[in-house]
Amino acid sequence: MLEQKTYLVTGGAGFIGSHLAEALLAQGNRVLAIDDLSTGSLDNIDHLLSHPDFCFTRANIKDEVVLDRLALEANVIIHLAAAVGVNLILKYPLHTIQTNIMGTEAVLKAALRYRTKVLVASTSEVYGKSNSLPFREDDDVILGPTSRCRWAYAASKMVDEFMALAYYQEQGLPIIVARLFNIVGPRQTGRYGMVIPRFVQQALRGEPLTVYGDGQQTRCFLHVEDAVRAFVVLSEAPEAIGEVFNVGATEEISILELAKKVIAMVEASKGLTTSAVNGHKDPRVIFVTYDKAYGYGFEDMQKRVPDNSKIRDYLDWEPRKNLNKILQDVIDYYANKVVD
Ligand code: UDP
Numbered sequence: 001m002l003e004q005k006t007y008l009v010t011g012g013a014g015f016i017g018s019h020l021a022e023a024l025l026a027q028g029n030r031v032l033a034i035d036d037l038s039t040g041s042l043d044n045i046d047h048l049l050s051h052p053d054f055c056f057t058r059a060n061i062k063d064e065v066v067l068d069r070l071a072l073e074a075n076v077i078i079h080l081a082a083a084v085g086v087n088l089i090l091k092y093p094l095h096t097i098q099t100n101i102m103g104t105e106a107v108l109k110a111a112l113r114y115r116t117k118v119l120v121a122s123t124s125e126v127y128g129k130s131n132s133l134p135f136r137e138d139d140d141v142i143l144g145p146t147s148r149c150r151w152a153y154a155a156s157k158m159v160d161e162f163m164a165l166a167y168y169q170e171q172g173l174p175i176i177v178a179r180l181f182n183i184v185g186p187r188q189t190g191r192y193g194m195v196i197p198r199f200v201q202q203a204l205r206g207e208p209l210t211v212y213g214d215g216q217q218t219r220c221f222l223h224v225e226d227a228v229r230a231f232v233v234l235s236e237a238p239e240a241i242g243e244v245f246n247v248g249a250t251e252e253i254s255i256l257e258l259a260k261k262v263i264a265m266v267e268a269s270k271g272l273t274t275s276a277v278n279g280h281k282d283p284r285v286i287f288v289t290y291d292k293a294y295g296y297g298f299e300d301m302q303k304r305v306p307d308n309s310k311i312r313d314y315l316d317w318e319p320r321k322n323l324n325k326i327l328q329d330v331i332d333y334y335a336n337k338v339v340d
Pocket of ligand 1: 086
């Protein structure tokens, strides 16, 4: 049997953190989870709380005393705690900047004290409005002006990446950066804007799906279990240290096509015979302007596709679950859940 490792998972009661904790425990590891439950939820980890190798601490990521105690015990830190979701970021830009930058600095400082390896979760948002597709880790990035607070999220995550890489270069701290592309799956909430849980719940309730803009913008969705597997391989590979990796799927779909797919799958799951969505007049879809959805002047990314060759070539990681599987898992999850 492999030696048991202790992982500290920040944001451990969040959507991704809870899946990661579950997978690490299943592999025989010990997991310390820290979360302030601002967007994370005890419901996500309810089934883990009685596990002898799971320890949950409710605290803010900027609490240096608590972090120090947890970092002391950890062999590896996976840093997921961050401000999440477009809705919250637009509403609370200050909180976003402070959580992302000061939180990551607190984690890196604590890690340095014990020279603990840290995997920092970053985001595909850092590519901004670049249209040099697919996005490669060493591409230039194009962000909008500081007067548009939606860019504060991308900029704060870029600072996190710079900071992690500087800790590696100047202090020799073993760090890895993972840029996540639209991670989805069971337990993700639609409360903060994410499209798949919103569409699935709307379809299950028989409400029209809210397609923002003209729905021609595209995304590539990655199953949370594939993301978790990427975290594990990245955190175990010596050659990943000091490097930045895209973690995403390459199956691209427009948001309008996504809406049609969700409608068809949900109707099929209810045993209904389904007809194709028929243009702007179809009552099952409503088009909502970006201004109405996010407030005046919001700029959406038209396309976001990762180049996955680096993580594939270094670590032989590839997504295993396609969009149909993702949607089926999310539909099953919400069909069996009362409300969100
Ligand atoms: N979106 C939508 N309807 C919704 C929620 C989101 O059309 O009810 C769109 C959103 O404008 C974006 C895409 O779906 O173009 C993905 O949004 P999400 O917030 O899930 O992730 P993002 O890629 O924006 O980080």
